[in-house]
Amino acid sequence: MSNVVETVKQIVQPILDKHAFYLFDVEFVKESKNWYLRVYIDKKGGITIDDCVLVSDELSEKLDEMDPDPIPQQYFLEVSSPGAERPLRNDRELQQAVGEYVHISLYQNLNGQKVFEGFLRSADSDDVIIQNDQWGKNDTIKIPKKMIAKSRLAIKF
Template sequence: MQKLSSGGLSVSSVVETVTQLVNPILDGHHFELVDAEFVKEGDGWYLRVFIDKPGGITIEECAMVSDELSEKLDSIDPDPIPQAYFLEISSPGAERPLKKETDYQNAVGKYIHVSLYQQIKKAKAFEGDLLSVTEDELTMKINQKGRISEITIPRENIAKARLAIKF
């Protein structure tokens, strides 16, 4: 997580505080926290919370969580996020990030995109079907220029992973 300053607070401390506040709300509704981020875009700060549940999350459910989280944030004194920001609660979408171990396990058999820190086979990104996941590596079936092959990627080399849409 970036260590940008946001009016005296680090981005990671804002995300940590929001995570602690939103998890009980989500647990009460049987929703899952997929990700949270606090980012500066242009002149504004955005607090984004991505939530999900089996079968997908609705707009109404996002609005309900937004209302409950806003109420919790507003009740804390001193304000945990003193500067102005926009709160966005949403679904992670079709290209949901893979962050937790359960995300990877649930993605086995699905089409994913993986970005790497260091090249493997002269590439820093791969898309393909996730065949298996272990604690140390994942194996994918990929198509490189018409050639189908399997690639094993060390987990420590994964910068980002997400579900992908196959065209």
């Protein structure tokens, strides 16, 4: 399966470069009896449905032209945005999220809390700093990255 993912990454990258999009992730998974090739794309300002259709059409054409077929079994191709509450999986994604509203879950309590929401003010190799916006608080908190179990963008209501 990883060969399929790596092959698709190589094929889709020139398409994304041409349109100033970037690759968020590629999955090739079996769910029930069907295989799904999922390509998650993004760009500054967010991805539209038209962007997804454009990449899907171009990627599908490239895959159909290849001989031998890199994906011999039947599958469904899905191209989409990683979503408004996408995970922040690494340092680069945290850096790109500076200024955005985030949700951070910790492995253990920090100042009596395991969950923080607020605006990400900075992210370096060791820590993140957020403007804590939960329960009427409005304080800045420094969170060591080694304590972070999960982080994602969040929608502020």
